[in-house]
Amino acid sequence: MSDDSDNEKTHDPTQKRLDDAHERGDVAKSQEVNTWFLIGGATLVLSSFGSSIGSGLEAPMRNLIANSWMIRVDGAGLITLAKTLGAAVFSAMAMPMLFLVIAAVGGNLIQHRFVWSAEGLTPKFSKISPAAGFARIFGKQALANFLKGLFKLIALAAVMCAVLWPERFRLDAMVHFDPTVILGVTVALTLKVMGAVVAMLTAVAIADFIFQYRTWYEKQKMSLQEVKDEHKQSEGDPHIKGKIRQLRNQMMKKRMMAAVPKASVIITNPTHYAVALSYERGMTAPICVAKGVDAIALKIREVAGVHDIPIVENVPLARALYATTKIDEAIPTEHYHAVAEIIGYVMGLKRGLNGRRT
Incomplete structure (x- = not known):
């Protein structure tokens, strides 16, 4: 009975246990938080850099269309055209893409410290085990992912209906609008939808991070035997320490x-x-x-x-x-x-x- 109780993982993990898990790359991580940062960053990029991206691409595109008859279609000409268009796209998209990269990295760093580990790339036979695969498909994590995906699908549909339904008459009339007007209306509606999606994903990201953290923390819990073993490793065997202390006292006594x-x-x-x-x-x-x-x-x-x-x-x-x-x-x-x-x-x-x- 005592052996079974010693092996039950009921004790909170020590700091060493948490640090070891971090070094292995085993950290609490929610993909929904990353998604929130990416979509939020994309919304901010579209609202802040949308006009600069459009103006940055407009001039080279106008020039391309206006002088299309002058473009050489041989190999060297196409390479030159690709370089010119690539430079234009890069100059227009560099800052927005940098902002999105920062958002993606920030989504990870806000959840845990920076981690660099190759253990996740190491082949493990347990990953191809049928029993492990069955547990992944029908386990608690799989059920949580299914419910989360279902909720996101329903919530996304509700958000899009709430945002676009009042605009249905204007959307019908857009077929008669000038293309420049259609572009502005489309951007405005896109920002409105993305803002609502970000607001909806806020609740999802918070709930999912709490769930992922609790699941990860429960997995890190230790048995009484593991706590004892770690204490011996970090502090030393108490019997050996007692013997060393006894020998030290004897030597000090002789010296005195x-x-x-x-x-x-x-x-x-x-x-x-x-x-x-x-x-x-x-x-x-x-x-x-x-x-x-x-x-x-x-x-x-x-x-x-x-x-x-x-x-x-x-x-x-x-x-x-x-x-x-x-x-x-x-x-x-x-x-x-x-x-x-x-x-x-x-x-x-x-x-x-x-x-x-x-």
Whole structure:
């Protein structure tokens, strides 16, 4: 039972899981958002650049028709004509096409960060599996696409009827209009229809993006075992980390005990705390060479006793030094005076002992 619960994908994906999916090219993406940007961009291009496109193409076309009798129909002449017309079309359409490219790229970047991955191009046998194909045809995604397409078809028909039905009488009379007038009316009606389509697709794009994102997010969910495995990979095996920490503590303890004989004084609590300080003339401040509590403090006092290191009991100072001083670092300035008195006392004792011995 516990194994089954560990394998159920009920946990939210970690940031690493989401980043890995992004690197593989697996991102939440709605084609309806891209369609909205493209149609919206085309509508904006037609309304903003329509006249400039027409004027840009009008002059070369007039010239072509007016001088058609002068056009050479041999190979070189046709190539020259193609280059001339191509240059005219490119100059007229360059800015609108650039705007559409920006709209297409923006439709992707607004949904997710830039992604570059060749994994989607890698052949996979699962893509040609009959079972996978059946799941794609009759799965939740296929049903959502069918309902979305049906709604778009009905909504598009409703929008076009709502826009064009009031114009039916004018459309009937357009057969008697001058061609230049027909062009203007056609452009105006086209913009009206495209604007209504963009408004309709706004709701479709928002709903589809939410659906695609939720579907993608559910697919990225992790089982408890996957969360544990990822934690081990990123943070390291806790058993190994504990062993390393234990070895590090043992090495630090050995190093401290080796430094205790070099200490000038041991300040104790008297039994719970012990701090070993080293001081020599010319030093700006005493250095903490070892410290510990309980068992380590007892061991420090034992080593100090073997090597005749003076042990001074000062409960508040021992606690303060243990809390504020690191190994191999000078004591804080606020403890200079108290420690100086103790070291002066210890040095006085050593001088007295040395005097009696001589």
